[in-house]
Amino acid sequence: DLTENPLTTLPSGSFLGFIHLQSLAVPPALECPGGSDAWQDVTVDRSSRLCQGQRNPCNSSVELAWPCPENSVCAPDGPGLVQCLCDNPFHGYKCLREGTFPMLLFGGVLGTATVSLSLLLWGTQRRKAKTP
Numbered sequence: 001d002l003t004e005n006p007l008t009t010l011p012s013g014s015f016l017g018f019i020h021l022q023s024l025a026v027p028p029a030l031e032c033p034g035g036s037d038a039w040q041d042v043t044v045d046r047s048s049r050l051c052q053g054q055r056n057p058c059n060s061s062v063e064l065a066w067p068c069p070e071n072s073v074c075a076p077d078g079p080g081l082v083q084c085l086c087d088n089p090f091h092g093y094k095c096l097r098e099g100t101f102p103m104l105l106f107g108g109v110l111g112t113a114t115v116s117l118s119l120l121l122w123g124t125q126r127r128k129a130k131t132p
Contacts, residue, residue: 001025003048015078034080071095
């Protein structure tokens with residue numbers, strides 16, 4: 001219930017991730033987050049606007065403005081918001097990489113670089129740390 005809050009607008013992204021939100025009351029001057037198309041029932045009385053029954057934008061007959069790339073599926077991410085999740089076994093930018101993330105290679109390169117840089121800095125900077 002946000003009816004007593006002095007809101008002039010709802011900040012964008014305020015309801016990002018609220019996929020289980022089913023009832024929301026806002027001041028009557030404000031629109032429901034995601035617009036009235038994102039809700040099954042919108043009722044307005046003199047003290048509040050009640051938004052009930054969040055719709056899944058992925059199941060709507062209206063075509064999405066930003067369709068998901070190949071190898072991914074649409075998933076709701078809040079009122080009127082969607083996200084694209086990669087199908088298994090795809091991952092990465094626009095779900096273009098197939099297989100699993102090379103965790104061992106990534107960790108090995110990162111660890112080797114960290115240890116090498118640490119040894120280099122320790123060897124070159126330790127003379128400055130000695131006390132007379």
